[in-house]
Amino acid sequence: MNDQTATPKNESGKAAEEHKVSFWAFIGQALHLAFTYRLLASLVALALLVQIAFNLLMPLSYRYIFDNAILNKDMGLLAMLLGILAVGFLLNAGAGLMQDYGTATIGSRVSKSLQEKMFSNLQKQSTDFFSKTPQADIIACFGPDVMAIETALVRGLPSFCMRLVTIVTSLTLLFVIEWRLAMVALLLMPMIAFAPKPFGPRARKFGRSRDDLQSGNAGMVQENLLNHLTIRTFNLSKYREQQFGDRLTRLQEDDFKANFFTSMIGRSTNVAAGFLQIGVLGVGAVLAVMGFLTTGLLIAFIGLLLNIGGATDNLTQAIPLLVQGMNSYSRIQKLLGAQAALPDSPTAKVLPAIQENLKLQGVEFAYQPDHPILRGVDIEIPAGKTVAIVGGSGSGKSTVLSLLMRLYDPNKGKILLDNVDLRDATEASLRAQTSVVLQNTALFDTSIAENIRMGRLDATDDEIVAAAKDAGIHDLIETFPDGYQSVVGSQGGSLSGGQRQRIAIARALLRNPRILFLDEATSALDAHTEAEIGATLDAISADWTVVSVTHRFTHITNYDLIIVMEKGLVVESGTHEELLAKDGRYAMLWRKQSGFTITDDGKASISVERLRGIPFLSECSDEVLLKLSKSLVSESFAAGKPVFEEGEPGSKFYIVARGKLENYVKLEGDKETPLGMLDDGDYFGEMALIRPVPRTWSVRAVVDSTCISLDRQQFMELMDADPKLKEAVTSTAYERAAEWTQAIMEAADA
Numbered sequence: 001m002n003d004q005t006a007t008p009k010n011e012s013g014k015a016a017e018e019h020k021v022s023f024w025a026f027i028g029q030a031l032h033l034a035f036t037y038r039l040l041a042s043l044v045a046l047a048l049l050v051q052i053a054f055n056l057l058m059p060l061s062y063r064y065i066f067d068n069a070i071l072n073k074d075m076g077l078l079a080m081l082l083g084i085l086a087v088g089f090l091l092n093a094g095a096g097l098m099q100d101y102g103t104a105t106i107g108s109r110v111s112k113s114l115q116e117k118m119f120s121n122l123q124k125q126s127t128d129f130f131s132k133t134p135q136a137d138i139i140a141c142f143g144p145d146v147m148a149i150e151t152a153l154v155r156g157l158p159s160f161c162m163r164l165v166t167i168v169t170s171l172t173l174l175f176v177i178e179w180r181l182a183m184v185a186l187l188l189m190p191m192i193a194f195a196p197k198p199f200g201p202r203a204r205k206f207g208r209s210r211d212d213l214q215s216g217n218a219g220m221v222q223e224n225l226l227n228h229l230t231i232r233t234f235n236l237s238k239y240r241e242q243q244f245g246d247r248l249t250r251l252q253e254d255d256f257k258a259n260f261f262t263s264m265i266g267r268s269t270n271v272a273a274g275f276l277q278i279g280v281l282g283v284g285a286v287l288a289v290m291g292f293l294t295t296g297l298l299i300a301f302i303g304l305l306l307n308i309g310g311a312t313d314n315l316t317q318a319i320p321l322l323v324q325g326m327n328s329y330s331r332i333q334k335l336l337g338a339q340a341a342l343p344d345s346p347t348a349k350v351l352p353a354i355q356e357n358l359k360l361q362g363v364e365f366a367y368q369p370d371h372p373i374l375r376g377v378d379i380e381i382p383a384g385k386t387v388a389i390v391g392g393s394g395s396g397k398s399t400v401l402s403l404l405m406r407l408y409d410p411n412k413g414k415i416l417l418d419n420v421d422l423r424d425a426t427e428a429s430l431r432a433q434t435s436v437v438l439q440n441t442a443l444f445d446t447s448i449a450e451n452i453r454m455g456r457l458d459a460t461d462d463e464i465v466a467a468a469k470d471a472g473i474h475d476l477i478e479t480f481p482d483g484y485q486s487v488v489g490s491q492g493g494s495l496s497g498g499q500r501q502r503i504a505i506a507r508a509l510l511r512n513p514r515i516l517f518l519d520e521a522t523s524a525l526d527a528h529t530e531a532e533i534g535a536t537l538d539a540i541s542a543d544w545t546v547v548s549v550t551h552r553f554t555h556i557t558n559y560d561l562i563i564v565m566e567k568g569l570v571v572e573s574g575t576h577e578e579l580l581a582k583d584g585r586y587a588m589l590w591r592k593q594s595g596f597t598i599t600d601d602g603k604a605s606i607s608v609e610r611l612r613g614i615p616f617l618s619e620c621s622d623e624v625l626l627k628l629s630k631s632l633v634s635e636s637f638a639a640g641k642p643v644f645e646e647g648e649p650g651s652k653f654y655i656v657a658r659g660k661l662e663n664y665v666k667l668e669g670d671k672e673t674p675l676g677m678l679d680d681g682d683y684f685g686e687m688a689l690i691r692p693v694p695r696t697w698s699v700r701a702v703v704d705s706t707c708i709s710l711d712r713q714q715f716m717e718l719m720d721a722d723p724k725l726k727e728a729v730t731s732t733a734y735e736r737a738a739e740w741t742q743a744i745m746e747a748a749d750a
């Protein structure tokens with residue numbers, strides 16, 4: 001099971017929904033966030049009021065300074081007015097300090113609280129959420145988005161509120177001191193409101209698109225880091241650079257437009273404010289000349305008007321910060337609004353430790369409507385027994401395991417632990433008695449000791465060492481310079497696959513689970529390591545209930561029960577011997593996997609008897625098959641490496657000795673369309689044995705794989721020795737070519 005890809009179809013992990021927030025709704029939300037810290041927010045509000053009052057006091061004082069103090073040469077009045085201004089100034093400075101302190105504290109607290117909430121909600125999400133939400137988007141929420149909201153709260157919101165109130169109060173005062181001039185100002189005022197109108201929506205549109213592109217680019221960088229080996233070995237550097245370059249070009253365009261239109265909001269408002277001031281000044285000067293206004297009144301009026309101009313200017317600087325905060329808030333809300341996967345029901349009870357069994361009862365399940373995956377499955381896993389689930393690729397084995405681990409709930413039927421429906425149990429009580437080892441375990445970028453401790457957080461150092469010993473990794477850890485404190489690197493990259501898997505097993509063991517789930521836990525490892533780890537698991541899990549999903553049968557021959565699945569149904573079950581005796585699907589798969597030998601250095605060979613199991617070789621004499629087996633060559637393919645690619649001239653036939661490979665074709669340009677999986681015992685490419693036609697599909701290793709190959713040249717010689725062989729291989733090759741063509745056509749239709 002790949003824990004990145006599962007997608008629940010039921011209530012678990014509803015995909016996060018887009019939360020679009022309008023500008024004014026965001027202002028409301030931002031005020032709400034700020035007033036979570038009531039005292040601090042009230043202090044900031046008070047500080048803003050003091051500053052607004054001072055800003056009004058200044059221009060109003062001009063009237064009295066000019067008309068009363070200066071014109072009447074009244075030094076006493078002048079001193080008093082200047083004194084009041086000085087006190088006001090000090091209060092204003094103190095209020096500014098208080099505002100800075102308050103907003104900085106609120107900003108940092110809101111940022112911390114948002115990150116805590118997002119992180120906590122992330123822990124509850126389903127695999128569906130993680131497979132559908134780009135990682136870079138999630139990471140951006142914790143970085144630039146939180147920063148943008150903090151900036152909006154610390155700088156944008158206070159400035160916006162203060163300037164807005166300043167504009168309204170200044171306007172009111174304009175009416176009080178000279179209504180005729182105020183009417184002129186009011187008539188011109190709509191210009192300020194309408195001037196930025198054409199630019200706002202565009203600034204938002206391109207801003208959002210720029211942010212999306214930016215987080216997409218971050219995702220691509222992240223992907224490059226993870227896949228740097230594939231990029232280098234496949235010589236994809238130029239291709240990736242070009243892809244990134246294209247994205248940057250789009251980003252550059254949208255970035256330019258976002259910045260330009262955002263600036264235009266401010267610029268157009270300023271230009272309109274300038275017109276307003278010139279208009280009012282002109283009319284005011286005429287009124288003053290005509291004797292309708294005193295000079296002091298006109299100066300006070302212009303002071304207030306400049307106040308409005310300055311406030312408008314500041315407002316236009318605050319708006320982009322708020323717009324940015326608003327976009328970020330939408331993304332953060334999307335993350336916060338994502339529904340937790342399968343929350344405990346209010347009546348959920350604590351599961352006691354398993355005594356009897358774990359059961360699937362009439363289980364039906366689909367990831368997507370109309371695509372049933374499990375179609376009525378009944379399985380009983382007795383407590384303390386070892387149970388393997390096997391079957392063809394895509395038969396639903398990992399899905400069964402996911403349901404047993406309650407990563408999803410069934411659409412129909414029940415999963416019961418000692419007859420308690422998992423839906424009626426608390427998640428914690430299920431997790432407490434289960435442990436899991438997956439095919440590719442990602443480790444945390446911390447010490448080996450901490451990685452093992454994740455199995456049980458209160459484990460002592462001695463218990464960690466004991467678990468490592470049981471997992472057969474202790475001696476190796478001791479050879480590292482920092483021993484258990486050695487840091488494993490991102491995703492455990494400084495360790496081999498086998499070492500990582502052993503650490504994952506130590507982690508699982510530390511939990512001392514009653515139930516151990518294994519999902520292809522060892523199949524990505526080389527044969528030698530797989531055998532060793534398999535033996536370790538057998539030895540240590542004797543008292544546990546073990547459920548192992550595997551496609552390799554050699555390690556499950558001693559299991560208490562083997563369940564065989566096909567197309568979402570259980571088709572057979574029993575012990576290894578019982579199933580072989582039945583000579584059904586299991587026996588067929590067993591024969592397919594048998595007859596291969598893999599040496600410690602990874603070289604594969606195949607027995608003559610096994611070669612005879614390949615239909616077109618079934619009629620060959622022992623002598624021909626012996627010759628054939630000697631002509632075969634062992635070839636290894638690292639995970640991700642191609643065996644051959646569509647269009648290449650075919651020259652070899654392959655038998656998979658060990659591993660997993662995928663077939664695909666490229667349809668509609670470069671889009672890869674999967675055709676199927678190949679694993680131990682499967683064979684492919686027989687057309688290449690009879691003629692050098694180009695390959696019609698590609699094959700690539702999914703995990704490190706070993707194949708046995710046969711070259712056409714050598715096969716020709718054998719065919720000369722046995723004419724029946726040529727006939728058999730030709731008819732098989734054409735039959736299978738027809739099957740593949742059909743598969744490709746179906747894939748194209750799909």
Ligand SMILES: Nc1ncnc2c1ncn2[C@@H]1O[C@H](COP(=O)(O)OP(=O)(O)OP(=O)(O)O)[C@@H](O)[C@H]1O
Nearest residue numbers: 001005006007367373392393394395396397398399
């Ligand atoms: N998250 C998902 N969303 C949609 N379909 C899925 C998802 N996970 C698995 N499937 C589909 O469900 C089917 C069963 O998958 P599952 O992984 O259970 O099979 P499997 O028997 O374990 O196969 P394999 O041996 O290849 O791992 C497959 O067709 C697969 O494509």
